Amino acid sequence: MNTDQEKIIGPEFLNRPVLTVAEELIGNHICRKIAGEVERHIITEVEAYDGQEDKACHAHKGRTPRNTIMFGPAGNWYIYLCYGMHWLLNIVTGPENYPAAILFRGIKNTTGPGRLTKRLQIDKSQNEKTASPQSGLWLEGATGQSQSIQIERTPRIGIGYAGKHWANVPYRFVMKG
DNA sequence: TAAGTGATCTCT
DNA sequence: GAGATCACTTAA
Incomplete structure (x- = not known):
């Protein structure tokens, strides 16, 4: 029996190598509750930022007030x-004290990280919140669909x-088609 | 192709 | 406290 709880993507899914998580997120859903209405959008494009060695990662120079959330446990929004x-939306992945995150660059019918957050009405009020229905912003698995999609890496x-x-x-993952 | 825009970080 | 930087978008 699948309940809604079982479809929600939480720390168990996210606390793995960021590249694995990024690739598997393509084709799943990002969910947003606005004024009591739930919207679900198919994730079509993400980028991975992997630890302090990654010079493109915000945390590569060490911990600062802004990126502290990336050093925390998986499953929080950055x-x-x-x-x-432009507000840019990331989900923290990997174990505690390992700064890694995935940037959401696109959902179906909306390309570009800044436009995505505008579309979903996301701003800093969601920063450092946990991805869950309680916070109004979370991820859900789209079971059944993910087998048929093709993913491109760039x-x-x-x-x-x-x-x-x-x-x-090639840390960017895009859904083909 | 270039400019708008403001928080954050790294120097003084 | 000042200056440089930046994971973007839009209008030409």
């Missing part, structure tokens, strides 16, 4: 303002400053 006007976007190696590793 949301920050980019270029002064280098990440907009991180040329990270150096030749880290700017070229």
Whole structure:
């Protein structure tokens, strides 16, 4: 018997290598409750940021007030303002004290991390919250669908400053079609 | 192609 | 406290 609880993606799913989690998130659902109405969107594009060695990861220079949440346990949201006007949404993954997160870059019919958060009405009020129906923002598994999708891997976007190696590793996952 | 926009971080 | 930086979007 599948209850709603069993479909929710929580720390058990997220506390694994960030690349594995990122790839498996494609095709699943991001869920948002706004004024009592629940919306579900298919995840089509994500990027992985993997630990302090990853020069593109916000935590690569060590712990700061902003990125402390990434050092915490998996399953929390990391949301920050980019270029002064765009909120970017990440989910923390991996074990405690290992800073890794996945950036949500696109959902069905909406491409771009800044547009995604605008579409879902996400801002810093969700930052550091746990992904769960109680916080109004969570992830659900789309069982049955994920077997038929095709995933493409490409280098990440907009991180040329990270150096030749880290700017070229294929840590971006996009749903084909 | 370029400019808008403001929190955060790294120096003084 | 000041200046540089930045995981983007939009309008031309």
